[in-house]
Amino acid sequence: MNDIHSTCEWGKGERWGDGETETGMSRLSLSDTDKQARDWFAETTTSLGCTVHTDAMGNQFAIRPGLDNDQPPTYAGSHLDTQPTGGRYDGILGVTAAVEMLKTFNDNWIETSYPVGVVNWTNEEGARFPMSMVSSGVWAESVPLEKAHNLKSVIPANDTATMKSELERIGYLGSVPASYKSTPMAAHFELHIEQGPILEAENRRIGVVQGVQAYKWFTVTVKGRDSHTGATSFQHRADALLTASKMILASHKIASRHKALASTGILTLKPGSTNTVPGFVQFSLDIRSPLDETVEAVEKDCKTAFSAIAAGENAEGVNDDCHPSDRSCNVEWRTDFVNPATHFHKDCISCVQQAGSDLCGGDEVSGKDIGAWGKLMTSGAGHDSVYTNKHCPTSMIFVPCRDGVSHNPAEYSTPEQCGDGANVLMGAVLRYDKL
Amino acid sequence: MNDIHSTCEWGKGERWGDGETETGMSRLSLSDTDKQARDWFAETTTSLGCTVHTDAMGNQFAIRPGLDNDQPPTYAGSHLDTQPTGGRYDGILGVTAAVEMLKTFNDNWIETSYPVGVVNWTNEEGARFPMSMVSSGVWAESVPLEKAHNLKSVIPANDTATMKSELERIGYLGSVPASYKSTPMAAHFELHIEQGPILEAENRRIGVVQGVQAYKWFTVTVKGRDSHTGATSFQHRADALLTASKMILASHKIASRHKALASTGILTLKPGSTNTVPGFVQFSLDIRSPLDETVEAVEKDCKTAFSAIAAGENAEGVNDDCHPSDRSCNVEWRTDFVNPATHFHKDCISCVQQAGSDLCGGDEVSGKDIGAWGKLMTSGAGHDSVYTNKHCPTSMIFVPCRDGVSHNPAEYSTPEQCGDGANVLMGAVLRYDKL
Ligand SMILES: NC(=O)NCCC(=O)O
Ligand SMILES: NC(=O)NCCC(=O)O
Numbered sequence: 048m049n050d051i052h053s054t055c056e057w058g059k060g061e062r063w064g065d066g067e068t069e070t071g072m073s074r075l076s077l078s079d080t081d082k083q084a085r086d087w088f089a090e091t092t093t094s095l096g097c098t099v100h101t102d103a104m105g106n107q108f109a110i111r112p113g114l115d116n117d118q119p120p121t122y123a124g125s126h127l128d129t130q131p132t133g134g135r136y137d138g139i140l141g142v143t144a145a146v147e148m149l150k151t152f153n154d155n156w157i158e159t160s161y162p163v164g165v166v167n168w169t170n171e172e173g174a175r176f177p178m179s180m181v182s183s184g185v186w187a188e189s190v191p192l193e194k195a196h197n198l199k200s201v202i203p204a205n206d207t208a209t210m211k212s213e214l215e216r217i218g219y220l221g222s223v224p225a226s227y228k229s230t231p232m233a234a235h236f237e238l239h240i241e242q243g244p245i246l247e248a249e250n251r252r253i254g255v256v257q258g259v260q261a262y263k264w265f266t267v268t269v270k271g272r273d274s275h276t277g278a279t280s281f282q283h284r285a286d287a288l289l290t291a292s293k294m295i296l297a298s299h300k301i302a303s304r305h306k307a308l309a310s311t312g313i314l315t316l317k318p319g320s321t322n323t324v325p326g327f328v329q330f331s332l333d334i335r336s337p338l339d340e341t342v343e344a345v346e347k348d349c350k351t352a353f354s355a356i357a358a359g360e361n362a363e364g365v366n367d368d369c370h371p372s373d374r375s376c377n378v379e380w381r382t383d384f385v386n387p388a389t390h391f392h393k394d395c396i397s398c399v400q401q402a403g404s405d406l407c408g409g410d411e412v413s414g415k416d417i418g419a420w421g422k423l424m425t426s427g428a429g430h431d432s433v434y435t436n437k438h439c440p441t442s443m444i445f446v447p448c449r450d451g452v453s454h455n456p457a458e459y460s461t462p463e464q465c466g467d468g469a470n471v472l473m474g475a476v477l478r479y480d481k482l
Numbered sequence: 483m484n485d486i487h488s489t490c491e492w493g494k495g496e497r498w499g500d501g502e503t504e505t506g507m508s509r510l511s512l513s514d515t516d517k518q519a520r521d522w523f524a525e526t527t528t529s530l531g532c533t534v535h536t537d538a539m540g541n542q543f544a545i546r547p548g549l550d551n552d553q554p555p556t557y558a559g560s561h562l563d564t565q566p567t568g569g570r571y572d573g574i575l576g577v578t579a580a581v582e583m584l585k586t587f588n589d590n591w592i593e594t595s596y597p598v599g600v601v602n603w604t605n606e607e608g609a610r611f612p613m614s615m616v617s618s619g620v621w622a623e624s625v626p627l628e629k630a631h632n633l634k635s636v637i638p639a640n641d642t643a644t645m646k647s648e649l650e651r652i653g654y655l656g657s658v659p660a661s662y663k664s665t666p667m668a669a670h671f672e673l674h675i676e677q678g679p680i681l682e683a684e685n686r687r688i689g690v691v692q693g694v695q696a697y698k699w700f701t702v703t704v705k706g707r708d709s710h711t712g713a714t715s716f717q718h719r720a721d722a723l724l725t726a727s728k729m730i731l732a733s734h735k736i737a738s739r740h741k742a743l744a745s746t747g748i749l750t751l752k753p754g755s756t757n758t759v760p761g762f763v764q765f766s767l768d769i770r771s772p773l774d775e776t777v778e779a780v781e782k783d784c785k786t787a788f789s790a791i792a793a794g795e796n797a798e799g800v801n802d803d804c805h806p807s808d809r810s811c812n813v814e815w816r817t818d819f820v821n822p823a824t825h826f827h828k829d830c831i832s833c834v835q836q837a838g839s840d841l842c843g844g845d846e847v848s849g850k851d852i853g854a855w856g857k858l859m860t861s862g863a864g865h866d867s868v869y870t871n872k873h874c875p876t877s878m879i880f881v882p883c884r885d886g887v888s889h890n891p892a893e894y895s896t897p898e899q900c901g902d903g904a905n906v907l908m909g910a911v912l913r914y915d916k917l
Binding site: 130131132260277289291295296300303304318320331363453 | 802818
């Protein structure tokens with residue numbers, strides 16, 4: 048808890064309560080405060096006896112030797128970047144708990160059979176550079192290095208920075224190639240807050256995670272015509288914002304029907320004047336479902352509906368009672384990110400399950416008494432474990448967070464919940480090391 | 483035309499055609515380029531024999547003496563600021579035509595009975611400082627000086643400038659009080675492009691304007707809760723952007739029903755991340771109708787509908803087929819600007835009508851053969867003439883603009899149309915001077 052709160056001095060966000068540590072976080076990837084957190088990570092793990100290296104995506108790997116160092120390390124880790132209005136636990140808990148594991152090993156003279164590693168992945172959130180888990184993606188060779196390096200910041204205020212320019216600026220463009228070949232892993236375990244309400248509702252202390260739902264990110268551009276709000280009748284308008292509003296509503300209706308999720312988190316428009324009908328709108332669309340085919344179906348339905356809406360036709364009922372227009376808008380889609388459904392490795396899942404039972408026994412571990420993978424948890428959010436799972440056995444540990452809230456300053460897990468997670472993380476790593 | 487195009491070098495906007503002058507304008511009020519245009523105005527009118535003064539809102543008044551200078555001048559004028567993506571005619575035509583009038587008087591040794599003035603009003607557009615016609619509003623003592631001075635820029639990019647700080651910065655915070663008492667006017671005539679399609683459709687060269695429709699500007703704030711797009715079910719969300727989208731759509735339906743206009747030109751949100759459901763949205767709402775009571779009715783219906791939508795209830799059908807949510811958003815309204823319907827002075831209207839007939843005879847002047855005010859034109863857009871009309875007889879002259887397009891780089895009137903307008907402006911001023 049000390050590491051969480053002391054490192055959260057770097058990038059402090061909005062206050063949500065009166066307590067000293069009751070503020071959120073705003074530590075965007077590769078910002079000055081992210082550099083401070085990285086420096087802390089490198090210094091701390093070095094002082095705990097690790098060898099630390101940084102790859103070409105700024106991923107930091109700290110390795111503690113084992114008895115036999117001919118095998119790759121078993122890793123624990125997560126990320127230290129946050130949302131612009133994020134909390135103190137998302138990602139941060141996973142890294143600090145992994146560092147705590149190193150301390151516990153040292154304090155207790157624990158020697159592992161093989162090396163153990165701790166990793167801090169770069170820009171997991173995708174909040175500043177709009178591709179989540181991009182750096183574990185490059186490590187997995189799923190995302191080309193150049194594409195990742197060229198990603199531009201989506202935070203306005205004249206920010207034309209790219210990932211590469213920011214890595215250079217803060218001194219974290221490492222010399223080691225970003226690849227599972229250069230930094231191999233025996234396994235990857237990630238402790239994370241659930242970011243949803245299930246564990247809390249079911250009174251479980253530990254969630255055993257079997258996989259991650261599928262998601263796709265798009266940028267939708269709507270082009271109409273700038274015109275005067277007072278002198279242009281509805282009939283003569285090509286109103287890009289009204290059209291985008293209808294699309295956002297339609298995407299919500301379509302996702303509701305498919306029991307999937309569709310969300311818009313970014314919307315920008317031009318020119319941005321009270322008395323000018325906007326001729327240009329761009330918005331993000333994030334579609335998710337545990338099933339790949341459902342994500343595809345929602346995408347397909349949205350494409351059909353958006354085209355109809357842009358053309359002024361009715362779709363999803365959003366044009367009912369609207370004044371018709373003689374002019375239409377134009378709509379374009381760009382796919383920014385595709386993340387198919389992920390299924391973690393059974394050996395890792397079982398290490399987490401056993402470590403969970405060791406801690407709190409039977410009922411308080413999700414999926415404990417069920418045996419079938421189907422009843423384990425599926426993460427709604429993406430994590431770097433999605434990419435490590437492509438090249439090494441992987442699983443995750445969830446702990447409850449208050450009210451299921453995340454990506455919000457008020458995100459909160461109790462010290463006991465954090466401690467439970469750290470215990471199970473260490474237990475899972477030790478079990479895998481023996482395996 | 484030379485003055486239009488040479489002064490439009492300051493604040494050049496987007497290109498819309500291949501010709502040298504086929505670019506729009508982006509000359510926001512009190513910007514560096516607005517200062518260049520103001521310097522030109524002061525130098526040119528001084529060199530034409532005028533005495534020039536600037537008031538505390540940066541309004542510039544150039545006065546050409548008449549035979550008897552005990553009476554206040556008859557003014558012609560408009561504004562030199564533009565929309566962020568505006569054109570070369572809105573406002574600019576009215577000022578350059580008034581300057582052309584001074585040249586024509588000088589070239590032809592014309593002496594007027596009383597003084598004649600030319601005025602450049604500050605921030606007519608309300609595009610940078612969100613209150614249109616604010617400086618003629620202060621002149622009319624309808625808007626308090628302090629309120630106007632404290633208006634903050636709505637253009638992002640760290641712009642915390644106020645009207646007062648920007649007036650000081652560019653050296654146009656004049657020493658003369660901004661008031662009709664300090665700068666009295668005998669009458670005010672304003673030439674403007676129509677900004678609508680009627681004159682073009684009816685093949686009329688001149689529009690005689692009897693008044694301006696009513697409008698009100700609001701800022702609507704929707705507060706929900708930041709949450710994770712992947713881990714938060716629709717049921718647990720308080721999605722401020724989805725809610726705002728429904729409100730924008732509802733305002734359009736309500737205005738359609740009342741045969742009024744409702745438009746949103748600005749929308750900002752927080753935090754602005756692809757995977758965070760926005761907890762905060764703010765948008766502008768511009769409601770217009772020729773009838774004050776219709777503007778009130780649309781406002782009332784929107785207030786009722788927005789409250790229902792924020793609470794998750796259905797209004798205007800926008801919640802049909804939407805997944806219900808356990809959480810509601812909060813909605814707040816702020817009134818930024820109120821502009822009741824304006825009816826110009828019959829003496830001025832008749833000067834414009836007669837000058838129009840002198841130029842092009844019968845049918846090509848709107849309202850020419852009708853006699854009843856009701857068939858004259860009503861401006862959809864607000865103009866500084868709205869405020870001058872409160873303290874001196876006022877009317878306006880419209881000329882056609884291509885396709886009715888305005889607040890758009892491609893806004894266009896032919897040199898002949900501009901010339902027609904300038905002729906009628908001068909004719910109306912001379913007739914009023916005689917009157
Ligand atoms: N855990 C988390 O918030 N990851 C960000 C990627 C996502 O959007 O799911
Ligand atoms: N003429 C003009 O565009 N004026 C701006 C004020 C308005 O929004 O009507």
